Amino acid sequence: MHISESAPLVVIGAGLGGLSAAIHLVAAGERVVILEQNTAVGGKMSLLQADGFTWDCGPSVITMRPALENLFAAAGRRLADYVTLSPVAPLTRYFYPDGTVFDATRDLPDMLRQIAAFAPHDVEGYLAFLSHAAALHRVAGQLFIYNDPPTLASAFGIPLRDVLKVDIWRTMHGAHRTYVRSPKLQQLLGRFATYVGGSPYQTSAVYNVIAHVELSDGIWYPQGGAYQLARAYQRLAEELGVEIRTGSRVTGITVKEGCARGVSLADGDYLEARAVIANVDVTTVYRELLPPEIALRRRRSLSRIEPSGSGFALLLGIEGTFPALAQHNIFFSSDYRREFEALFRRRIVPREATIYVTATSKADPEHAPEGCENWFVLVNAPPIGPEFDWELEAGAVADAILAQLADYGYDVRSRLRCQYHLTPRDIAEHTGAWRGALYGLSPNDPLNVLRRPINRASEVRSLYFAGGTTHPGGGVPMVTLSGGVAARMALADLLKAD
Ligand SMILES: Cc1cc2nc3c(=O)[nH]c(=O)nc-3n(C[C@H](O)[C@H](O)[C@H](O)COP(=O)(O)OP(=O)(O)OC[C@H]3O[C@@H](n4cnc5c(N)ncnc54)[C@H](O)[C@@H]3O)c2cc1C
Structure with missing residues (x-):
């Protein structure tokens, strides 16, 4: 033809x-x-500017820096000439319902010192888990991440002793239990299942590679906000002659x-x-x-096929600043297992959710008016389905999140200059994501x-x-x-x- x-x-x-x-x-x-x-370009990586605030509405935790650098290198350019990525420390500040605050960090002595303070018996186990995750990343990375899609031939090309390290049949939580006993550490490690829209009690332990990628290799902040990354890709594409309509x-x-x-x-x-x-x-x-x-x-x-989980985001313009918050913060729910039961078995947003909060205005003050912060607040949500009606429920979910943050000592309800939200329906409409899934198949x-x-x-x-x-x-x-x-x-x- x-x-x-x-x-x-x-x-x-x-x-x-x-x-x-x-x-x-x-x-x-x-x-x-x-x-x-x-x-505008970027898809799920998007930006909202309103009322003097700027919010990144999509990804904020940027990992695997070499994957980004290699894209620019393939075009004979340097990522650093397009966007500055700064290391984030601590990686994430974790808040637990009993008042414990834990800063996950790549600084191993600091991490072990903090683990020793509440779970001395888990120090060795955490180190063993990190080595396990690194070994998993070496093997599973070659098979599932860094090369063409896996085939029987590529699987057979891996030595048997390495194949056995590809921890497919256990759940992530099943693996964590064998390394650490503290429910707090298990909850922290289990959270990485949500990076692919899953539950730690169901998702295969092979996804423990994510723990390696974050806890050992780190998180990066694109200066000016995550959307600068989309702008960098766009600029490179256009410089090379791609026509973007x-x-x-x-x-x-x-x-x-x-x-x-x-x-x-x-x-x-x-x-x-x-x-x-x-x-x-x-x-x-x-x-x-x-x-x-x-x-x-x-x-x-x-x-x-069931798609991965989605998300519900609140974009808050808040009067005041909150020095006790880090760049990335997690406020854990008191019953993690029940939370995921609700999300993926009952397919509803649990009344008590684990809440992620970030404010880019901490690093980029121009993202909020003086004396204010631009909070991006995210909770996991099931993919769109008949069990949960966002038209009816979005307001109640937003109120429950704000009430839960208040219980944690962050009552911002009287300080809100503005408030917007993003439901799985908005994500589906904006990007074409089937049932609003953030990460493809479940x-x-x-x-x-x-x-x-x-x-x-x-x-x-x-x-x-x-x-x-x-x-x-x-x-x-x-x-x-x-x-x-x-x-x-x-x-x-x-x-x-x-
Ligand atoms: C709230 C949220 C938080 C996230 N957090 C993180 C995080 O912290 N870290 C991380 O790494 N990832 C995160 N992700 C996931 C990450 O954003 C996505 O995996 C990634 O950006 C998806 O890129 P993509 O190439 O699949 O394209 P998409 O972003 O899905 O873009 C697809 C594009 O196709 C366009 N399109 C669709 N249909 C048509 C059509 N018919 N005609 C023309 N154009 C069309 C859409 O408009 C869109 O621009 C998050 C996502 C969301 C939504």
Whole structure:
């Protein structure tokens, strides 16, 4: 079938995965157009400015710095020339209902001193857990994160003694119990399950790699706020010649003779494409963008798989400053197991939730008027479903969060200059995330690691996926890696076709 040589490679979506794919493709000499439905790039990484405040509305915990640096290096540039990443210390300040405050840190002697203060018997166990997580990262990282999607052949390429380290069949909590006895430490380590939208009591222990990535390698703050990272990717892409068309909603992918050959836009335009890279949630691609006759079976099977958790965020403009808060703060619920039962078995937001609070105005004072702070407050939420009606419940959830913070000594209710919220429905609408999921398929089912769609569509040639719902998964560094995988696959196929 004839396709014009001058037709570009089309990326649908300017989330970080889409921008990453575009950067890799343009760096390899391809012409690339990104079509983004919103007026700004970044997808789940977004920004709200109102009432003199600026809030990062999406990711705020940035880990795996080398994954970001490697994207810029692939284009012959340095990340540091586009955005400054500063190490965050402490990593996170944890507040427990009994009044304990614990600063998780990469500084091992400091970390061990704090553990010794409330759980002396767990000092050795914590060290053993860190070594376990580092070993897991070495093996599982090669299999599940840093290379192309895993296959039987790649699994067989790993020595048996290493395969046994890939801790798939236990739960994260099951593994934590074997290393540390303190419920507080177990709760702290269990929280990393939420980085992939799961429960520590269900998510496979292989995800303990996250503990290694954060507790040993650290968290980074992009100066000016997390959204500076999206701006950095955008600037690099545009400097290299990527054309980014915002306000361009794709309504369909045209398939001719089994190949993705173009896209239709909401304004009636049609754009021919030598290949299409979808940064949209893969389930949404099958449900909404591909012709039903091609994708019916896959659409049904993907729609049936439980997606990861979502989130409910409060954006608060608060009078006053709170020196006792660190950059990242967690206020734990008193019954972690019950909280996750509510989220993932009953699929509701628990009345008592674990609450994350960050205020970028601490590092960037211009994000709030003088004497004020810009709190971004996040709780876990189930993916959108019939069990929980956000239209009815959002106000009550917001009130419960504010009341719970008050119980912790942070009663900001009389100091609010402004208050906005973001529900899973808003996230779904803004980014196309199926059921508002933040991280693709649910990690609560260990088999979903194997069910995750790979970056090359199996039903349609010349169609590739980049982003959190494909390999290697969700989160800022992971989607950055996924762009590289999708681009590699597209370039290899284009080379074969020439
Ligand atoms: C509240 C929140 C907190 C988070 N916290 C963290 C964190 O602390 N650390 C971390 O690493 N990760 C975090 N994440 C997850 C992280 O933000 C995502 O994994 C990542 O940004 C997703 O990138 P993506 O490439 O999958 O694309 P997305 O961000 O999903 O973007 C997809 C893009 O495609 C566009 N699009 C969709 N449909 C169409 C269409 N039909 N036509 C044109 N364009 C379309 C969308 O508008 C969007 O811009 C958080 C996410 C949220 C929402």
